[in-house]
Amino acid sequence: MPSESHPDRTQRATEWLLAGFGVLLTLIFVTVVLEPKGQAILAVVCFGLFLLANRRRGRGTTVFLAVLSVLTSLRYMFWRITDTLTIEMSVESVLGLLLIVAELYAVTILVLGYIQNIWPLNRKPVPLPANVAEWPAVDVFVPTYNESLSIVRTTVLACMMMDWPPSRIRVHLLDDGNREEFRKFAEQVGIGYITRTDNKHAKAGNLNNAMKHTEAEYIAVFDCDHIPTRAFLQVTMGWMVRDKRLALLQTPHHFYSPDPFQRNLTAGTRVPPEGNMFYGLVQDGNDFWNASFFCGSCAVLRRSALDEIGGFAVETVTEDAHTMLKLHRKGWESAYLKLPLAAGLATERLALHIGQRARWARGMIQILRVDNPVLGRGLTWAQRICYLQAGGHFLFAIPRIIFLLSPLAFLLLGQNIVSASPLAITAYALPHIALSVAVNSRMQRNWRHSFWSEIYETVLAMFLVRTTLVTLVNPRRGKFNVTAKGGLLEKGYFDLGAVYPNLVLAALLIAGIARGVVSLIIVDNDLVTFQALLLNSIWATFSLLIVMAALAVGRERRQTRALARVRASIHAELRLPDGEVLSGTTRDLSETGADLQCALPRTVPNGCPIEVRFHVGGEELVVPAQVLRAYQDVIKIMWAPRSIEDEMRIVQVVFGRADAWANWSNFKTDRPMVSLWRVLVSIRGLFRLPEGAKSTAGRGRAVKSGAGATVQTFVAPEASAGEMEMKS
Structure with missing residues (x-):
């Protein structure tokens, strides 16, 4: 082999030298010891740097600000571990250790998220061959289990109308419910009908069974409520034809009906839908690192790649992400087009939403346990980070509860779980929190508004604790559950089954705040105690606001229309x-x-x-x-x-117009204080009268969807959140 040239050696040496110098500066910044007043000055300087740099656009500036945020957060954690942690057998020490572990988790996810999303690829479609005769054959799979034919029918008809040579496309209805009316419908419209004698491995088994009965090199998969536009294949297949190592081309899951947060919260329609961050930013960031993964629908896959790994993964209940992990380990590549080319129904009720997310959490944690992306061969370091962040994110339940309840350790139990003065805590913690919020706001722009992640996680946290612990201990436990779609709700009601854990949290926080305020006003405290009471009362108040917004999502609105309206x-x-x-x-x-x-x-x-x-x-x-x-x-x-x-x-x-969902990102760029105000506005809905009790009962209510479309959606009172979590 030819030896490395002198210029190459010089460049490599220079790179290592610069990297070493950067590590040295990082260590100095993170570990230097300052008194609280000196740290407060450093905090002001750091935030001043942010304000100056944030005026400039460009990815280079974003990288600089992310590094500044990471350094500030690492400095905070170094101070927490070296100056405030006491190891002894006491309640105070145990509670303090739990808080530090939760903070370490949060900072780890923060850093991994910065790496994952720092440079979204923003891939564009590429043209197909000019000669239509060179366009490949495609099998279209529409899996279904217990959904109604009225939902499945629309998706099937849309798939049949996709703009592709008729001789090179074949639509297949994969009926795991083995229903006669579905067989007759497939025969009536002239598509393939595939069923099986059992439901082993749920959706993954259904897809694998269909692969045995079909032969096209490319497979397009649509959940039975995801309706593709006519242009879907023409927009996506160009990359699959051009790049022979591409195993997957994924597109966003857009929903033309509002999710429970949009529908039930007063300000819900003025913030992006919950899923927009993943499909608008995260998957695009993954694509830069060749780490975009299969999301189960609205995607095209290469059959030969699937054959190499034995078909769709069946070891976890999130067969989609696990399938792509296996493909990446084999050296196959993935791609993501940030163009909404299909639209489906969002989960209508909060209880159903919780059940669906519990399955996602179980599946991603299963992947961490049975096929950990950090271990094993075949992945690049960046792919490992992206998969680790995706799976690690779903461990949020326990840390979220710790963050919500930690101020009560001092307010109700008198336990000082952070052994430092309130001034020092503020000087170190405030820049860490402020810069992480501000930098994420810059990166997430109109895909996710500040403080709404806290609401989404708080809604789920108490229900996911059991899922998290059980799956970590026994990853083989659990089964795939289908998210119900469709139904009506004659009048609004408060879904106690979906929010009762947060009612308990709210009561505890109110008690803690009340005691803190009384102690501040009545008790003659020394300065340090007064500051500690004030700081923990403010912390508990913020926690209460988040919990109350999460409670407001449980105020289900009446829905008497059976089908969604789309403004066009x-x-x-x-x-x-x-x-x-x-x-x-x-x-x-x-x-x-x-x-x-x-x-x-x-x-x-x-x-x-x-x-x-x-x-x-x-x-x-x-x-x-x-x-x-x-x-x-x-x-x-x-x-x-x-x-x-x-x-x-x-x-x-x-549904089939090429531009039907083009304005899915039509939301204002995030402004943290405005977003916080919208959280406060949303809490008002918690105290409104139940719909149906008013004189306006019977009227529909139009809300604006994530795509800027006015829609009507519907919910079905079928199961409480607790029941859904137990089933999942």
């Missing part, structure tokens, strides 16, 4: 029975009908049959309909499909 402005022509044509524009659409803005030259009777003509994606689509009501310049219509073809046109108009 599309030109349409309405042909009346006498041949007169009216020109209008849609205000919103659903699977059952539409509202249109339309100048009415004369009275149009209710029940009047009409034809509605749309021009979508260069195609003319004519849909039969019936007038429900016409007044002023608004006409409400109901679709009147006479055939499968008519149904397909309706699906194409409502």
Whole structure:
């Protein structure tokens, strides 16, 4: 082998020298000892640096600010461990040690998150070969188990309409429920129907069984409620054809109905949906490191890659992420396109949301236990970090509870679990917290607003404690559970089963704050005790605000509409029975009908049959309909499909447009104080009267979805959160 050239050796030596110098500076910054006043001055300097640098745009500046945040956090942890930790057999020492462990976890996740998301790739689509004859064959899998045909039907029709050579696409309905009506539907529309005699390994087993009965090199997977746009394959397949080592092309999971936080919280529609951070930032950051992973739906996979690892992973209940981990270990690559090319239904009720997240937590912790990404061969260091962060994130439940309750150790028990003066605690902790919030706000922009992660985690934390501990001890325990979709809720109610643990937390925090305030006002305290009471009371108050916002999510709103409405402005022509044509524009659409803005030259009777003509994606689509009501310049219509073809046109108009979800990120950039105000506003919903008790009962309520679309969604009172967690 040729020896390394002199310039190469010089460059390598220079790099090592610079790295060593950087490590030395880091050690000095982190470990230098300062008195509280000196540390307070350093904190002011660090935040001043942030304010100056934050005025500049660019990724280089973001990297600098992330490094500044990491250094500040490491300095805080060094001080906590060396100056405040006491090891002795006492309640105070044990509680203090628990808090430090929780803080170490939080800082570790913070650092891993910075590395993961520091440089989002923002990959663009690449064109397919000009010769359509070179486009490959694709099998489309739509797995289902117990979902209703009304939900599955729309997805299947949308898959059939994807813009791809008909001879090179085959849609397959994978029915793990083995239902006759599904078999007849598949036969009616001319798609493949695949079932099996058992449900072993749940969804992963269903997909693996389908692979035995199909043969195309590429497999597109859609959950049965994820409706693809017509352009899905044309946008995604370019990368799969170009890069032969690409095993996966993943796209976002966008939801056209609001999740429980958007629907139940007063300010929920003004903040990004919970999933937007993962699909808008995290997966894009993963893509830079060749670490994007399969999310179970809205993706294309390469069959030969799956064959190499024995098919979809069956060892954990999150078969999607584990499948990609196995593929990455074998040297296969993945890609992520930050373009929403399909949309589905969000979990309608908080209890269902908790059950779904409990399964995700169990599956990711299972991966850490049975196939830890830090260990074993085949992964780059960056891939290990991305997978570790993804799995480690779901260990948040116990640390979150510790953070919420720690101030009560002093306020209720009189235990000083941080052995330092309040001034020192403030001088070290405040820059750590402030810079982590500020830098994350800069990086997350309009994908996640400040303080909302705390709400999301608090909603789940108490239910995930058992899941976390059981899975860590026995990772083989647990089974796949399907998240229910669809239903109605005649009147609003407070879902006690989904929030009762947080009611207990709220009561404890209120008691602690009350005792702290009384002690501050009545008791003659020395200066240090007064400062400690004040600091812990402020901490407990912030915890209470987060817990109350989490409680407000349990105030379920009434939902009497069976289908979601999507706001869309599309030109349409309405042909009346006498041949007169009216020109209008849609205000919103659903699977059952539409509202249109339309100048009415004369009275149009209710029940009047009409034809509605749309021009979508260069195609003319004519849909039969019936007038429900016409007044002023608004006409409400109901679709009147006479055939499968008519149904397909309706699906194409409502869901299949290439730009249907293009404004999914249409939220304002995060401003932490504004976001905190929205948390406070959301708490008001906790005290509103139950819907249905008011005189307005029976009216629907439109809310703005993450895509900027006005939607109506629905919930089904089926199981409490506790029941869902036990089932999962």
